[in-house]
Amino acid sequence: MTDDDRVFKALADPTRRFLLDRLFQRDGRTLTELESELAMTRFGVMKHLRVLEDAGLVVTRREGREKHHFLNPVPIRLIHDRWIDKYTEPRVSALAELKTTLEEESA
Amino acid sequence: MTTITAQTTQVYQVFIKATPEAVWDAITKPEFTERYFFGARIENTPERHRAVGPDGSVWGDEPVYEFDPPRRLVQGWRSLYDPELAQEDESRVTWEIASQEGGYCLLTVIHDRLEGAPKTAENVSGTGWMMVLSGLKTLLETGRPLAD
Numbered sequence: 080m081t082d083d084d085r086v087f088k089a090l091a092d093p094t095r096r097f098l099l100d101r102l103f104q105r106d107g108r109t110l111t112e113l114e115s116e117l118a119m120t121r122f123g124v125m126k127h128l129r130v131l132e133d134a135g136l137v138v139t140r141r142e143g144r145e146k147h148h149f150l151n152p153v154p155i156r157l158i159h160d161r162w163i164d165k166y167t168e169p170r171v172s173a174l175a176e177l178k179t180t181l182e183e184e185s186a
Numbered sequence: 187m188t189t190i191t192a193q194t195t196q197v198y199q200v201f202i203k204a205t206p207e208a209v210w211d212a213i214t215k216p217e218f219t220e221r222y223f224f225g226a227r228i229e230n231t232p233e234r235h236r237a238v239g240p241d242g243s244v245w246g247d248e249p250v251y252e253f254d255p256p257r258r259l260v261q262g263w264r265s266l267y268d269p270e271l272a273q274e275d276e277s278r279v280t281w282e283i284a285s286q287e288g289g290y291c292l293l294t295v296i297h298d299r300l301e302g303a304p305k306t307a308e309n310v311s312g313t314g315w316m317m318v319l320s321g322l323k324t325l326l327e328t329g330r331p332l333a334d
Contacts, residue, residue, distance in 0.1 A: 135200075138197045140296075151198055153200045160320055
């Protein structure tokens, strides 16, 4: 599986997207905090966090006895650079060109 | 006990297909940083972190606390590029480079101690560090900057 595959797979699940949204709101949460917001077993939440970690979307740091989870947005940026830019840019520039042409004609 | 609250610690991570030495050079030498760090020429030495913006103004001038090539760099951060942000307390940026299998490095950037710099925290979060790291990855892997 490539890096992109892991990110897409990780994002393809509503619980995992929920976890990312929680971390976006407030970063550095512990498993216990994240678990308290989901109707799911601790083991279930751990499994989802594991998939997010494998995709690089969540990075964990230990502080003393606690493990904190941080949202790492870089893989999403890379997907954006690789996929979104590629398909949106030609259209945006085509529209910009159309605008220029039309404005020149009406001038 | 240490408590981490909103955005006072930010962690960013990216895999880069390059040697630790190449990553180290890219984060410590101005000829590399100007190609991915919003055009800033940044020099990190064992003593000092200095950043100069594309217009020649000083963007950063802080102590370097740890300098361990090609593994770990810890520097102070104040956002001198913006007069309002420049008033805030100094925060800290840690760069960790870990060699991985297959010629990859895992680069981790931790921007923390942002308790006294809420506007800086807001300013660098999201696209700020993300643009820097995706630009750095592109530069090292393709030899070209992300955007001209």
